[in-house]
Structure formats: C-alpha cells, structure tokens
Amino acid sequence: MAAITSAVIAIAGVILGWITIEIACKPCLEKGRQAIDRSLNPDYDPDDDDNVAPANTNTDSDTNSSSIRDPLIPPPDVNPKPKPKPDIDIDLHATPSPSSSIKAV
Numbered sequence: 781m782a783a784i785t786s787a788v789i790a791i792a793g794v795i796l797g798w799i800t801i802e803i804a805c806k807p808c809l810e811k812g813r814q815a816i817d818r819s820l821n822p823d824y825d826p827d828d829d830d831n832v833a834p835a836n837t838n839t840d841s842d843t844n845s846s847s848i849r850d851p852l853i854p855p856p857d858v859n860p861k862p863k864p865k866p867d868i869d870i871d872l873h874a875t876p877s878p879s880s881s882i883k884a885v
Contacts (some may be wrong), residue, residue, distance in 0.1 A: 802809065818824045
C-alpha cells in the first residue's frame with residue numbers, strides 16, 4: 781500500500797509542477813508553440829510574415845501612441861536637405877594683426 785501512495789504522491793507532484801510551469805511561463809511557451817506550428821505548416825511562407833513594424837503614419841497630433849517595436853533611432857533620410865551656409869566668412873586659422881585687435885577693443 782505504501783508503494784501506491786508514494787506513486788500517487790509522485791504523480792500528483794509532477795502534475796502540479798507541470799501546471800506551475802505552464803502558468804509561470806505562459807507567454808514564452810505560447811510564442812514557442814506558435815513558432816513550432818508555423819514551421820510545421822507547409823503553407824507558411826516567411827516572406828509573407830507581418831512581423832515588420834509598420835511606419836508611424838499617424839497624423840493625429842492628439843494621440844501620441846508608440847509601439848514597443850518602433851525603432852528608437854529614426855532611419856536616415858534618403859535625400860537630406862543641405863545645410864545653409866553661414867553669412868559670415870570666418871577664417872579660424874588666421875592670426876589677427878595687432879592693429880585690428882586694438883580696434884576691436
């Protein structure tokens with residue numbers, strides 16, 4: 781009788797452990813199961829996958845929603861605007877003459 785009791789307790793422990801792991805690791809296990817299901821699906825085409833983060837096309841200034849998958853650094857502009865040249869032409873390597881420095885004071 782002790783062997784049966786030990787076996788029942790061991791089986792109950794394994795079942796409770798399994799349930800605990802399923803509950804604790806549910807998000808990770810679901811992603812893994814989805815990946816396994818996709819890889820075993822003969823009709824699945826990875827080129828048609830919609831996991832790419834969409835560009836933020838929201839023009840509404842009231843809602844400022846961002847996704848966790850949005851890039852932190854925006855992509856570089858393909859055609860950047862040229863920087864305007866300053867109006868003053870300054871030569872940093874030229875040494876001023878003593879007469880011009882006296883006039884500046």
